[in-house]
Amino acid sequence: MDDQALARPALRTRVALAQNRVLNRLYARLGGLARPVTALITQPEPKTIGSLVRGRQLIEGRFMFAGQLVRAPDASIWQLDSPDAGFETQIQGFVWLDDLAAVGDRSARELAQGWLIEWIDLYGRGKGPGWLPELAGRRMIRWINHALFLIKDMDRDQTDRFYRNLARQARFLAKRWRSAPMGLPRFEALCGLLYAGLALEGQQKVVTSTARRLAQECARRIDQSGAIPSRNPEELMEIFSLLTWAASALGEGGHMPGAAHMQAIMRIAPCLRALQHADGSLARFHGGGRGVAGRLDQALALSGIRAGPRSGLAMGFARLSAGRSSIIVDADIPPRGDDALTAHASTLAFELTSGRRPIIVNCGSGVEFGTAWRRAARATPSHSTLAVDRYSSSRFARAHAGVIHERLVDGPDQVRVQQYSGHEGSAFMASHNGYAKTHGLHHMRRLDLSLDGRELRGRDTLGALSEKDRIRFEELQKREGGDGIRFDIRFHIHPDIEAEIGLGGTAVSLALKSGEVWVFRHHSDASVALDASVYLERGRLEIRATKQIVLSDIVLDYSSQVSWSLTRAQDGNKHIRDVEPDDN
Numbered sequence: 075m076d077d078q079a080l081a082r083p084a085l086r087t088r089v090a091l092a093q094n095r096v097l098n099r100l101y102a103r104l105g106g107l108a109r110p111v112t113a114l115i116t117q118p119e120p121k122t123i124g125s126l127v128r129g130r131q132l133i134e135g136r137f138m139f140a141g142q143l144v145r146a147p148d149a150s151i152w153q154l155d156s157p158d159a160g161f162e163t164q165i166q167g168f169v170w171l172d173d174l175a176a177v178g179d180r181s182a183r184e185l186a187q188g189w190l191i192e193w194i195d196l197y198g199r200g201k202g203p204g205w206l207p208e209l210a211g212r213r214m215i216r217w218i219n220h221a222l223f224l225i226k227d228m229d230r231d232q233t234d235r236f237y238r239n240l241a242r243q244a245r246f247l248a249k250r251w252r253s254a255p256m257g258l259p260r261f262e263a264l265c266g267l268l269y270a271g272l273a274l275e276g277q278q279k280v281v282t283s284t285a286r287r288l289a290q291e292c293a294r295r296i297d298q299s300g301a302i303p304s305r306n307p308e309e310l311m312e313i314f315s316l317l318t319w320a321a322s323a324l325g326e327g328g329h330m331p332g333a334a335h336m337q338a339i340m341r342i343a344p345c346l347r348a349l350q351h352a353d354g355s356l357a358r359f360h361g362g363g364r365g366v367a368g369r370l371d372q373a374l375a376l377s378g379i380r381a382g383p384r385s386g387l388a389m390g391f392a393r394l395s396a397g398r399s400s401i402i403v404d405a406d407i408p409p410r411g412d413d414a415l416t417a418h419a420s421t422l423a424f425e426l427t428s429g430r431r432p433i434i435v436n437c438g439s440g441v442e443f444g445t446a447w448r449r450a451a452r453a454t455p456s457h458s459t460l461a462v463d464r465y466s467s468s469r470f471a472r473a474h475a476g477v478i479h480e481r482l483v484d485g486p487d488q489v490r491v492q493q494y495s496g497h498e499g500s501a502f503m504a505s506h507n508g509y510a511k512t513h514g515l516h517h518m519r520r521l522d523l524s525l526d527g528r529e530l531r532g533r534d535t536l537g538a539l540s541e542k543d544r545i546r547f548e549e550l551q552k553r554e555g556g557d558g559i560r561f562d563i564r565f566h567i568h569p570d571i572e573a574e575i576g577l578g579g580t581a582v583s584l585a586l587k588s589g590e591v592w593v594f595r596h597h598s599d600a601s602v603a604l605d606a607s608v609y610l611e612r613g614r615l616e617i618r619a620t621k622q623i624v625l626s627d628i629v630l631d632y633s634s635q636v637s638w639s640l641t642r643a644q645d646g647n648k649h650i651r652d653v654e655p656d657d658n
Contacts, residue, residue, distance in 0.1 A: 094253050097250065097253065098205045098206060098207075098246075098250060098253070099200055099205065102199075102200030102205040102242070102246050103199060103200040104245070104249075110237070110238055110241060111237040111238065111240055111241040111274045111275050111276060111277070113237070113275050114218070114221055114273050114274065114275070115273065115274070115275050115278075116272060116273055116326065116327060117218065117219075117221055117222065117273055119322070119326070120175070120219040120220060121219070121315070121318075121319045121322070121372070121376070122169075122172045122215065122216065122219055123172065123176075123366060123367075123368050123369055123372065124171075124172030124173040124174070124175055124176030125172075125173050125176060126173075126176045126177060128170070128173040128176075129173035129174050129175075129176045129177035129182060130177060132151075132170060132173060132174060132185070133174075133177065133181055133182060133185060134147065135147030135148060135149060137151060137154060137165075138613075138615060139160070139161045139164035139165055139170075140157075140158065140160030140161045140163070140164050140442050141160075141441075141442030141443050141444075141612075141614070141615070142157040142158065142160075142161050142442075142615075143615045144156075144157065144161075150188070150189060150192055151165055151170070151189050152165075152189065152192050152193060152196055159203075160441075160442065162203055163203065163209065166197075166202070166203055166204030166209050166213070167204075167209050167212040167213055167216075168212065168213045168216040168217065169212065169216065171186060171216040171217075171220055171224075172216065172219075172220075174186045175219075175220045175223050178223070183223060183224075183226060183227075186220075186223070186224060187224060187228060187232070190217075190224060190236065191232055191235065191236075194235050194236070194239050198235075198239045198242070199242075205246065206254070206259075207246075207247060207250045207251050207253055207254040207259070207260075207262075207263035208254045208255070208258075208259035208260070208262045208263050210243050210246055210247050210250075210263065210266060211247060211251070211254075211262040211263040211264065211265060211266025211267065212262050212266065213243065213266070214240070214243055214244070214247065214266035214267070214269055214270055215262075215265060215266050215269050215319075217236075217240060218240070218269045218270070218273045218274075219269075221273075224236065237274075240270065240274055241274065241276075241277075243266075243270070244267065244270035244271070244274060244277055244280070247263055247266055247267040247270065248267060248280055250263075251263040251264055251267055251287075255412075256295065256412070257295065257302065257303075257304060257309065257313075257413075258309050258312050258313055258316075260291060260295075261288075261291065261295075261313050261316050261317070262316065264284060264287060264288045264291060265288070265316045265317075265319065265320045267280060267284050268280075268281065268284045268285060268288060268320055268323065268324070269320075269323060271284055272323050272324070272326075272327040272329075281324075281327070281329060282329075285320075285324060285329060285331060285332055285335070286332060288317075288320060288331075288332065288335055289331070289332025289333065289334040289335040290332075290334065292317070292332075292334045292335050292337070292338035293334040293338075295313075296313075296338045296341065296342065297341075298341065299341065299345060299384070299388070299389070300338070300341030300342040300343070300344065300345035300346075300384070300388075300389070301345060301388070301389035301390070302389070303409055303410070303411070303413045304360060304361075304409050304413040304416065304417070305359065305360045305389055305390055305391075305406070305408075305409050305413070305417070306359070306360045306361050306362040306416070307346070307349040307356040307357050307358075307359060307360075307362045307365075307389070307391075308356055308361075308362030308363050308364075308365050309361075309362060310342060310345065310346060310349070310362075310389065311346060311356060311365050311369065311370050311373070313342070314339065314342045314343070314346060314370075314373050314377075315369055315370075315372075315373040317335060317338060317339050317342070318339060318373045318376045318377045319376075320335070321335060321336065321339060321377075322376060339377050339379070340377075340379060343374060343377050343379040344379075344382065344383060344384040344388070345384050345388045345389055346370060346374070347374070347382060347383040347384070348383035348384045348388035348391065348393045348402075349388055349389065349391060349393075349402065350370065350383075351400045351402065351425065351427040351432070352395070352398060352399065352400040352427045352428070352429055352430070353427050353429065353430040353431065353432065354370070354371065354430075355427075355432070356370065357391060357402040357425055358425065358435065358436050358438045358439070359391070359402075359404055359418060359420055359423070359436065360404075360408075360409065360416065360417050360418050360420065361416045361417070361418065361439045361441065361452075362439065363438060363439055363611070363612040364611075364612075386493070387405055387406065387491065389406075390404065390405060390406025390407075391403060391404060391405060391406070392405040392491065392493060392502050392504070394493075394500045394502055394521065394523045395500075395523075395527070396499060396500065396523050396524065396525055396526060396527035397525075397526045397527025397528060398428050398429040398527055399426065399427070399428050399523065399527035399528075399530070399642075400426070400427050401424055401425070401426050401427075401502075401521065401523060401530065402424065402425050403422065403423070403424040403502060403504070403519075403521065404420045404421055404422060404423050404424075404457075404459075405422065405489060405491045405502075405504050406421075406489050406491075407421070407485065407486050407487060407488075407489050407506075408420075408421065408468050408482050408485050408486070409482075414481045414482040414483070415480055415481050416480075417452070417468075417482045418436075418451070418452045418453075418456075418457065418482075419452060419453055419454045419457075419466035419467050419468040419469075419482060419485060419508075420436065420454070420457040420459065420467075421454075421459070421467045421468070421485070421486050421489060421506045421508055421517075422459045422460070422467075422489075422504055422506060422517060422519045423436055423454075423457035423458050423459035424458055424459070424521065425458065426530065426640065428527075428586070428590060428592070428642065429588065429590075429646070430588070431568070431570070431571075431586045431587065431588055431590065432568040432570075433567070433568060433571060433584060433586070433592060433640075434458050434565050434566065434567065434568075434640070435458065435566050435567070435568050435609065436456065436457045436458055436566060437450075437451050437456040437457070437566055437607065437608055437609060437610050438451060438609060438610035438611060438612075439451055439610060439612065440452075440610045441612075442610075442612055443610060443617055447610065447617070449470070449480070451610055452466075452470075452480075452482070453466045454466035454467050454468075455562070455564060456566075457564070457566070458564055458565050458566050459517075459519070459563070459564065460517050460519070460534050460536070460561055460562070460563045460564075461561065461562055461564065462509045462512070462513055462515060462517075462536065462559060462560075462561045463513065463559055463560050463561065464560075464562075465509065465512055465513070466485075467485055467486060467506065467508030467509060467517070468482040468483070468484065468485025468486065468508060469482070469483060469484045469485065469512075470482060470483070471483045484511065484512075485508050486506035486507050486508035487507065488505075488506065488507045489504060489505070489506045490504060490505050490506075491503070491504040492504070497525070498524070498525060499522060499523050499524040499525040500522075500523050501520065501521070501522045501523075502519075502520065502521040502522075503518070503519070503520045503521075504518070504519055505517060505518040505519070509536075510543055510546075511546075513546065513547060513550055513559055514538045514542070514543040514544060514545070514546030514547035514548075514549075514550065515536045515537065515538055515543065515547065515559070515629065516536070516537055516538075516539050516543070517534070517535070517536055518534070518535040518536075518537065519532065519533070519534050519535075520532065520533045527642075528641065528642040529639060529640070529641045529642070530639065530640045530641075531637070531638075531639045532637070532638050532639065532640075533635065533636070533637045533638075534563050534635070534636050534638075535633065535634070535635045535636075536559075536561055536629050536633060536634050536635075537632060537633035537634075538632040538633065544632055547559070547629075547632060557628070558628030558629055558630040559628060559629045560626065560627075560628050561626070561627060561628070561629065561634070562624050562625065562626050563600075563624070563625040563626075563636060563638070564622050564623070564624055565594065565622060565623040565624075566607050566609075566620065566622045567584065567607070567620055567621050567622060567623065568609065568620065569609045569618040569619065569620035570586070570587055571584050571585065571586055571587075571620075572584075572585040573585075573604060573621045573623070574604075575602070575604050579602060580595065580596075580602070581593055581594060581595045582594040582602070582604060582623050583643075584640075586646065588646035588647065589644070589645070589646040589647035590642060590644060590645060590646040591642070591643050591644035592640055592641065592642050592643065593640070593641050593643045594623055594638065594639070594640050595638065595639050595641070596625055596636060596637065596638040596639075597637040597638065597639070598625075598627065598635065598636040598637055598638075599627065600625040600626055600627035600636045601625070601626050601627070602623065602624070602625055602626075603623075603624045603626070604621055604622075604623060604624075605621065605622050605624050606619065606620075606621060606622070607619075607620045607621055607622035608620060625638065
């Protein structure tokens with residue numbers, strides 16, 4: 075793809091964003107013409123989960139959003155010098171209201187009320203960065219969820235201003251929900267509008283049409299297997315949570331959710347269960363994190379669906395589980411189109427969890443740690459898989475005229491998968507052609523998990539499979555001096571694990587906090603090293619340092635194979651409660 079072809083969609087995007095900003099500002103101001111609201115006719119039971127710890131931090135003047143911490147005791151949240159746009163976006167969405175409501179005492183309520191009224195004074199007439207349909211939907215859900223908490227002991231004038239602004243935002247959403255980007259942002263906008271229609275006096279006329287549009291969006295965005303195009307497990311969980319909340323609110327208001335809405339919930343539930351590790355967290359792929367603690371279990375319980383994990387691939391991910399061990403593998407081509415803007419080059423990467431303890435992980439999403447970390451986290455070396463000659467299995471588009479095109483391109487378009495289970499355990503075999511164009515090589519990975527979950531055996535193979543591949547490989551060999559093509563197989567280790575090389579450099583011991591010990595060995599001519607790595611975790615102020623096992627070898631004669639194993643050599647201490655620590 076040439077530079078001009080890349081620049082055209084970027085220019086169209088900039089023009090569309092400018093038009094959207096103008097229209098959002100216009101309809102935010104016109105929203106003041108909405109019929110005044112004087113009361114809530116019903117209030118959906120709050121479903122959003124807040125953090126007591128984060129709520130207390132807010133009261134103390136410690137504001138942490140989008141990976142940035144601002145310390146400002148006694149300052150208003152709206153008086154802060156926002157470090158970046160992500161920080162401002164998060165505070166405008168009012169998700170922090172969940173945290174103050176989790177504290178729930180008088181000081182938390184008075185702080186929430188003060189910040190609410192100040193927002194109305196500063197931004198309530200259409201000013202500021204918060205008038206995007208997805209932010210308005212997110213904000214409406216929180217205002218309505220916590221309405222009783224917010225208006226308790228408010229004076230009449232403040233209560234009236236609260237209701238009038240709810241009406242303004244409802245009118246804005248009715249006009250602008252279509253401009254929200256596809257995916258989670260549009261679901262947030264529609265669910266916010268639906269909440270307004272169900273809860274606000276005089277807004278009931280929008281309920282039927284909004285419920286229909288929400289069902290249409292489900293049919294458009296969620297496929298027959300319960301997957302979404304971004305293949306981001308955390309985004310799928312957030313959408314599922316919104317859909318279950320909306321279905322519950324509709325039922326409480328005497329309305330039936332659309333058929334496509336309910337079908338989406340039924341399809342997503344087993345898909346999410348397959349993407350959930352043994353410790354309850356989600357697999358960290360394609361920009362998604364572990365998920366808000368408790369949200370997935372709450373949404374699954376609210377859905378009432380008891381089905382187990384989906385068999386076969388779930389949203390392009392394979393799952394192997396036995397005993398206390400769970401393994402999740404990215405076993406499909408990366409997302410395409412607009413979803414490739416946030417996709418990761420993680421084909422055939424895996425994560426391993428034992429009980430409540432993650433062992434092998436991917437580095438995660440670097441979105442909250444700046445542009446450089448976001449890009450680095452998307453590259454193949456940030457995942458637990460094989461990378462050829464420091465290349466990623468999918469590459470980024472080039473920059474043109476100062477515009478960085480962050481879409482993944484030129485990656486695998488074929489991923490072949492086989493899975494089976496037997497009396498000795500379960501096996502996964504897959505291959506991809508992400509390195510065929512660049513090096514003439516295909517990556518093949520086999521994983522075997524024992525029936526008791528105590529041993530994972532792996533085998534990674536690189537090979538030039540066709541005549542065309544061999545010609546490409548030979549051309550590259552000549553250009554590089556004929557010394558072979560280097561490749562590395564990486565196993566990123568969770569930062570809570572102590573890792574040490576032993577047995578003369580032939581093995582790595584992994585000691586978990588539960589007392590469990592796993593041993594990594596390889597069975598090849600590859601060299602093994604224990605290198606530095608990072609663990610990028612949403613909600614933390616700093617990047618966590620950790621380690622990675624790196625197996626390095628070269629391909630000389632069209633193919634190379636490396637075998638390795640991870641074995642549980644020691645069980646955990648039964649007297650240690652094996653729970654996930656509170657990272658807040």
